Amino acid sequence: MNKEQLHSYIASSTGNEKNICQICAIQDSEMVYEDSWHGFSVDDAAHVMSVTKGVMALLVGIAMDKGHILSADQKVLDFFPDYKVKRGEKTIYDVTLRHLLTMTAPYKYRSEPWVKVCTSSDWTVAALDLLGGRAGITGDFKYATLGIQILTGILEQATGEKCIDFANHDLFLPLGIPEHRIHGASSKDDQFNYVMSKEPRKSEWYSDPKDAVTAGWGLCLSARDMAKLGEMVLRNGTYNGQRILSEKYICEMLTPRVKLGEMFGFMSYGYLWYKPYEDKEVYAAIGDGGNIIYINKDKNISVGITGTFKPRIFDRVEFIETKVIPALAE
Numbered sequence: 001m002n003k004e005q006l007h008s009y010i011a012s013s014t015g016n017e018k019n020i021c022q023i024c025a026i027q028d029s030e031m032v033y034e035d036s037w038h039g040f041s042v043d044d045a046a047h048v049m050s051v052t053k054g055v056m057a058l059l060v061g062i063a064m065d066k067g068h069i070l071s072a073d074q075k076v077l078d079f080f081p082d083y084k085v086k087r088g089e090k091t092i093y094d095v096t097l098r099h100l101l102t103m104t105a106p107y108k109y110r111s112e113p114w115v116k117v118c119t120s121s122d123w124t125v126a127a128l129d130l131l132g133g134r135a136g137i138t139g140d141f142k143y144a145t146l147g148i149q150i151l152t153g154i155l156e157q158a159t160g161e162k163c164i165d166f167a168n169h170d171l172f173l174p175l176g177i178p179e180h181r182i183h184g185a186s187s188k189d190d191q192f193n194y195v196m197s198k199e200p201r202k203s204e205w206y207s208d209p210k211d212a213v214t215a216g217w218g219l220c221l222s223a224r225d226m227a228k229l230g231e232m233v234l235r236n237g238t239y240n241g242q243r244i245l246s247e248k249y250i251c252e253m254l255t256p257r258v259k260l261g262e263m264f265g266f267m268s269y270g271y272l273w274y275k276p277y278e279d280k281e282v283y284a285a286i287g288d289g290g291n292i293i294y295i296n297k298d299k300n301i302s303v304g305i306t307g308t309f310k311p312r313i314f315d316r317v318e319f320i321e322t323k324v325i326p327a328l329a330e
Helices: 003-011 051-065 097-101 114-118 123-128 149-159 163-175 188-196 223-234 247-254 316-329
Strands: 020-027 030-036 282-286 292-296 301-307
Touching: 003 030, 003 316, 020 223, 020 316, 030 223, 030 316, 051 097, 051 149, 051 163, 051 223, 051 247, 051 282, 051 292, 097 149, 114 123, 114 188, 123 149, 149 163, 163 223, 223 282, 223 292, 223 301, 282 316, 292 316, 301 316
Parallel strands: none
Antiparallel strands: 020 030, 020 301, 282 292, 292 301
């Protein structure tokens, strides 16, 4: 299958590939492929769902490199001295930034309380209210999209500026990614439309009523933007010769910390990034709908794919390796 055949394959797909909007690949630091489908141009952005989490991990690393955050072992409550802990709650005092980054933080719920958090006036405080619990810190993996909203609060407290501004001048603009703006006022209907819409979006990031961006979802990027982010990770923190992140932090971020179960394809998990294979230097930031930043150090390639909402698409790594990379070689 060559590039033209790949385009036709996606355009006519009735399966998991039918929601793909864009693909971009950078190999050996050169853009070798870029294409789009379903009314999207290569310059449009799409809501990349939980790929947002992977970008947050990069921002945390930049804050560490700059000394705003001392280490991943800093206690979460160090950043929120004015937060009033609920009566009887003790576990929260021991939760660290590393627990948030590895999804091993404990929370006081069985299923994520979306309405409670997303109708609150301050989503970071609402997420802090969920942190802790009587079971203590078990080290168990508990995937949380709402809980890691705390990361936005940590970044804003540590850097003294809005997370969107920090992301723009320390990550996006140095990579040639368009400057992002906050989405603005939200409602239940607006949140639903933001997730479910199949229309191209602008370079924006969803935000709470205090203009704090969402840490677990809500970022809009193009496949080109994601390939650039992947290229920077692939190059151990540099992009076009400019140092964006330290090699030390990139290594720390990608190091497997937790072995996941069947629901997550038995992948390993670092700091909000996945390692699909034990024996390959392949890493990914993965979001619902098949949105992905894929990097393969052995093949020296970074791939970004955007897609509109389609639940339970977890096979983009396989799709990239069996369809996209072979097409580049034709």
